[in-house]
Amino acid sequence: MWWKKFIEYLREVKIELKKVVMPDKKSLWGSTLVVIVVSVVLGLAVGLFDYLIARGISLFTR
Secondary structure, three states, X not given: OHHHHHHHHHXXXXXXXXXXXXXXXXXXXXXXXXXXXXXXXXXHHHHHHHHHHHHHHHHHOO
8 A cells, every 4th residue: 555655645746846936037146146155155264274273283293
């Protein structure tokens, strides 16, 4: 009887997919820009911390 549960699951998925609303082009580009900016800022922050930690460790290991 597992197939009955599977078919019910697929029906529910179909119902939920009908509720999905795709964003318009303007909001999609805005969200993409936010993701890119946050990724760059976090990458720079992690790189800076990595550099500072490496410099600090090198002071102790000389």
